[in-house]
Amino acid sequence: MQLNKPFATVTPTLDGDVLAVLASADAAFTISQVQRILTTASGEGIRKVLNRLTAQGVVLHDQVGRTNTYRLNIEHLAAEPIMALSRLNSKFLNRLEEYLQEWGTTLRYAAVFGSAATGQMKLDSDIDLILVRACNSGHDGDDGWEQRVTELARRITAWTGNDGRIVEYAADEFRAAAAAGEPLLRDVAKQGLTVAGRRSWLNAQLRPASGRS
Incomplete structure (x- = not known):
């Protein structure tokens, strides 16, 4: 395994990388903020992942004006194992x-x-x-x-x-x-x-x- 990429133990996709970012802090992230952290992922790819995770309820999406933000839904049933993987x-x-x-x-x-x-x-x-x-x-x-x-x-x-x-x-x-x-x-x-x-x-x-x- 890669200790620096813990979600790769269960998924090799961008979904795991995005979840790792969201689980790293009790905060909301914009797509550009996630992209600056991941560096090699495209903004469009990150957007598609966040939309999928939002549809699953794992991620909460808020919009203020033209700004879209995303954060981990810590009340979701999957939040605990997600946080455990991130650590x-x-x-x-x-x-x-x-x-x-x-x-x-x-x-x-x-x-x-x-x-x-x-x-x-x-x-x-x-x-x-x-x-x-x-x-x-x-x-x-x-x-x-x-x-x-x-x-x-x-x-x-x-x-x-x-x-x-x-x-x-x-x-x-x-x-x-x-x-x-x-x-x-x-x-x-x-x-x-x-x-x-x-x-x-x-x-x-x-x-x-x-x-x-």
């Missing part, structure tokens, strides 16, 4: 965060990065995740770590249909990579979505490296 991205991040809380102090930090974080996913995109293990390399630590990582990758695929691409660091390896100015870590700092640990910890690890650059 798939945040639902995924929340579920991931809740699952990683079970790892306790074994996990120092985790973040989603790459196209899943920037909203540029394609249908076959991987979901990139960085994990920083609390113990240093060479320490036995938690014997179940590898099993947990394997299960995490399986769950990501089960939840989304996409492969989970997990990058792992022990704490000392992470600090060494940060000191060396590892580009991947700069990407995580710039675009990553924290799902375990604190963003302030990540920034503190990267600060010495950025100070030298």
Whole structure:
């Protein structure tokens, strides 16, 4: 699936894109406003979709003078599943965060990065995740770590249909990579979505490296 296009999981048509816009805010939209958000859709195509959805009662149409506005009918029986679909991205991040809380102090930090974080996913995109293990390399630590990582990758695929691409660091390896100015870590700092640990910890690890650059 594409986390940035949640309605594509049930419909590949423009209808899903338009519903995503209407569900994004408790507000009325003109056709031109919807078009500015979708960018690649034509005004005529959007108008036809809104007319179909209005006929179904899912969308409410108002006209003031020459201005036509459209908004999601939140009282419609279909409104709840529509809203649920519109929130798939945040639902995924929340579920991931809740699952990683079970790892306790074994996990120092985790973040989603790459196209899943920037909203540029394609249908076959991987979901990139960085994990920083609390113990240093060479320490036995938690014997179940590898099993947990394997299960995490399986769950990501089960939840989304996409492969989970997990990058792992022990704490000392992470600090060494940060000191060396590892580009991947700069990407995580710039675009990553924290799902375990604190963003302030990540920034503190990267600060010495950025100070030298």
